[in-house]
Amino acid sequence: MARKFFVGGNWKCNGTTEEVKKIVTTLNEAEVPSEDVVEVVVSPPFVFLPFVKSLLRPDFHVAAQNCWVRKGGAFTGEVSAEMLVNLGIPWVILGHSERRALLNESNEFVGDKVAYALSQGLKVIACIGETLEQRESGSTMAVVAAQTKAIAEKVTNWDNVVLAYEPVWAIGTGKVATPAQAQEVHCELRKWVHDNVGAEVAAKVRIIYGGSVNGANCKELAGQPDVDGFLVGGASLKPEFVDIIKSAT
Numbered sequence: 001m002a003r004k005f006f007v008g009g010n011w012k013c014n015g016t017t018e019e020v021k022k023i024v025t026t027l028n029e030a031e032v033p034s035e036d037v038v039e040v041v042v043s044p045p046f047v048f049l050p051f052v053k054s055l056l057r058p059d060f061h062v063a064a065q066n067c068w069v070r071k072g073g074a075f076t077g078e079v080s081a082e083m084l085v086n087l088g089i090p091w092v093i094l095g096h097s098e099r100r101a102l103l104n105e106s107n108e109f110v111g112d113k114v115a116y117a118l119s120q121g122l123k124v125i126a127c128i129g130e131t132l133e134q135r136e137s138g139s140t141m142a143v144v145a146a147q148t149k150a151i152a153e154k155v156t157n158w159d160n161v162v163l164a165y166e167p168v169w170a171i172g173t174g175k176v177a178t179p180a181q182a183q184e185v186h187c188e189l190r191k192w193v194h195d196n197v198g199a200e201v202a203a204k205v206r207i208i209y210g211g212s213v214n215g216a217n218c219k220e221l222a223g224q225p226d227v228d229g230f231l232v233g234g235a236s237l238k239p240e241f242v243d244i245i246k247s248a249t
């Protein structure tokens with residue numbers, strides 16, 4: 001079955017209103033494949049969420065870079081799932097490696113957050129991925145499977161879940177996984193979903209790649225059978241993000 005291509009832009013920036021407006025203007029003026037071909041979601045810093053949502057073209061959508069999932073309110077300084085729903089923000093990125101590493105978000109905690117965000121009506125980009133040490137020790141699939149298992153144990157409906165494989169050693173480093181490396185993990189991850197969740201979910205779930213994707217490497221990566229799109233960092237702040245959207249196959 002054809003899975004709709006998915007491109008997310010993770011704006012990890014400390015930009016100004018003017019800079020954000022300029023990025024949105026570039027996106028609004030871009031000629032890209034229709035929403036039936038590629039689903040585009042951009043994720044500004046929290047403070048710009050309503051602003052970007054108010055300016056962004058209707059065929060692109062907005063995601064928060066995280067949310068707190070304590071019922072009834074936000075953890076100090078965080079945005080709760082309920083607040084995102086109230087603001088009409090449809091997507092949220094959860095389990096990013098920076099949060100797993102720097103804020104000690106465990107696999108189980110990420111699984112709980114994914115399930116709770118879904119229960120509140122949000123769509124989730126769930127991040128998984130191994131560190132360079134884990135890759136070099138040959139434990140990539142064990143790590144990625146454990147992270148996915150912790151999500152699968154809490155999620156019953158996968159319709160609003162996109163899995164983002166992010167080799168931590170490729171994030172912001174300029175070291176992108178080769179198409180073969182990305183395809184290998186995506187293929188193994190889809191097999192894990194097939195064997196542990198079910199064939200239908202495995203066929204439908206989008207598995208996207210994140211880690212130093214840019215306008216030059218996106219086409220070859222997009223050509224891999226189990227790469228269903230991207231979660232893009234630095235390049236999503238540049239005009240080449242339009243090229244990445246157009247790499248939809």
Ligand SMILES: CCCS(=O)(=O)CCC(=O)O
Binds near residue numbers: 166209235
């Ligand atoms: C899967 C998350 C990847 S991300 O959003 O951190 C972008 C990283 C990069 O482009 O280097």
